[in-house]
Amino acid sequence: MKTIGFLINPIAGMGGRVGLKGTDGVADQAKRLGAEPLSEARAAEMLAELQTMLNKDDRPQSFRWVTCSGPMGARALWNAGFENVDIVFHPNVPPSEVDTRAATRAFMDAGADLVVFCGGDGTARDVCCETGTATPMLGIPAGVKMYSGVFGMTPLRTSSLVIGFLRGELDLIEAEILDVDEDRYREGAWVVRLYHKAKTPFEPTMTQAAKAMFDAQADAAVKEEIAQQLGEEMNLHSDRLYILGPGGTVQFVADKLGIEKTLLGIDVVCGGVLVARDVNEQDLLRLLDAQEDANLILSPIGVQGFVLGRGNLQISPDVVKKIGHKNIWVIATPAKLARTAELRFDTGDAMLDAHLAAKGFWPVAIGYHKRRMVKVSG
């Protein structure tokens, strides 16, 4: 029998309605401005649909909920008619991110196979701090910002993912947990950071196997293919610098090549060996002065599509110009691209950005010797 952890962040999304660009640390201000809680209603929407689908299911799945007492979980589950509910955590009043993390820990201690949460990127960060990639997580979208790759498209569609997970029909993919620095965001700057990697159930497009092209391939298999090609390139050009950007995709690829790459930093490889870790702009310029022949390996931030300018400011306009835009190799899985309509370049140098976006499309590696032309935001 599967166990699903379930929690609602009762204040998620409140800041957005009153223009606070997030609710982290400003819930009281949001309430004073007249914000109403909305996350429980979003969770109720998902749970009602899930109940309907379970009733129609010709292969009913046995599972139980583990949750928090009151508005952080149990109330919504009971209201939706679920009886298989075990309360394993009692949050403080009012609850905070400390409760989110403690509740997630309690779910994991109770043997949760999946943690379903209702909130936004902030909640995702808190949940992921505990689950890491050990326990998959799935978000019911209810926050102000939802850039992370663990959310269902809508509350209704999230219920389909839960059903698919219970039936064992879905692949678990690695997703990135991102968040905007809310203080900077409120000041007008949009600084997105990659915080963690998580596992989440993913439903690929159902395809007729004999005619399928790329998209049905599992996420990890795609990254392994990319790693294989990159490894061959590195062997062919043993003097060339390979500058590896931040993020889960590049880190996975590096892992496959036996390179101990940092998740959030920029690392440099030459001859298959790591020659510099977590470098800054000056380090990069120095390395490029000594060896001009270089490739830059980057993966866009899921959903937003930023290739340059978010989370990798070390790769400055000067660095990009030295490497040359033809030597930028963008990699992504089809699953990530399915959530990412356009690529974006925001290096801080408008001329350079225009140059990078000039052709309107950019080739993105999506497998072993497979690329897809992806639209670039003008």
Place this chain on the structure above:
Amino acid sequence: MSEKTVFEKSIPGRIGVALPEPDVPPTRVPCDLLRADNGLPELSQSDVSRHYLRLSQRNYGIDNGFYPLGSCTMKYNPRICETVATYPSFLRSHPLLALADVQGNLELMFGLQECLREIGGFDAVSLQPSAGAHGELSGLLMMRAYHDDRNEGTRTQILVPDSAHGTNPASVAMAGLSLTEIPTDRGGNIDLQALGAACGSDVAGLMLTNPNTLGLFEQQVEEVIRLVHDCGAVVYGDGANMNALTGIMRPGDLGIDIMHYNLHKTFASPHGGGGPGSGPIGASADLAPYLPGPLVSDAVGDDPASRYELSTPKRSIGRVSTFFGNFGMMVRAYAYILHHGPEGLRANAEHAVLNANYLRVQLQKAFQVPFDRTCMHEFVCEGDAKQAGVRAIDVCKRLLDFGFHPPTNYFPLIVREALMIEPTETESLQTLDAFIAAMLQIAQEAETAPELLSSAPHLTPVRRLDEVKAARKQNFGDLGR
């Protein structure tokens, strides 16, 4: 009612044939080759006969029902072509006979080459490839040879639209080349901006499926070809959809450099469950020297014993199949072409397009068609009948209860819940109307009784299979143990 496998039906000691006692001394078999149990089922002749007859009665094919399997062109195979192909003189020709003894066969092959050359608008045609994808691989190898000859072996990228046939990427990998996928624009055409951005000195060629797998004619095809040619690359035509164009338009005239034909689709030789197919390729003057050989040539002499010869183009990529390819398929296709003649072939294409558009317009009453314009020989709609919880797969399963083979589903990948419907030209108005009535009734059921769809099929020997389990928990351990 389920039918057990022959292995499950096996009864120890039962035999199908009583062999006589050997009249030669036994031979010692090495002990490491001996097995106590050879794993073969033990059954009587009648057990075997009834088992396979029952299975055959459960089979579904073009000869017992409508089969609108998009992209596959499941059309009637005229019996006259079958009859001709079974003439003993064709059937019993040994491939090692001297050319002087098979001049009739060579005349047929030459005639077919000439017909295909004329239909496609190419300089030369090779009958060597044994299937459509085999033709694709041959064409890509020709591209490589062509670029190598120009000292441009660094051209390794093959551009493939995301509306292309699914075999194209596989052929690219088989040929040792790299793939760049080009997106489709909102009109169902190749996105010209994306194509332009991809074109460069590293591009070997474009694989163009036209009409594409949305069933739509590429409206800017001349511009597409110009962009590719301008960067020094070659245009490969995936001719699998020539059944929509035959007698109407010649791809060679458009500037396509190489193209394969599917004899089993366009010219009605049967789909043999994965083979035998036949995928001849045509080429323009620049690419013809690289065609796989041998080709049949006409020596135009008076001697009937040596009029037709075999010749291999001077820069040929070599043989891609043993002997002459799938000769039986060539006989059927040639019979089909001669039987219909130029006007008949054109009429077939027109009827294929007419039938598809008739279905498209009628089914649009209930099913969303995302690229809504006049289609060619097939079209793609969204199969979820606008009802939450009902998916394309449910519609397909329910169609089985009405006695129809379902359309291709979930392909192409660029249409959600895709149903790809290709009626072909050989179906009557009555058959099309019966299919339309079934589809509209299913759409109605999706609104009023969705459980009828989610639990379908109800009237087939085997109900809905657990496809996830079939895909993820494969266990062939007991088969052929």
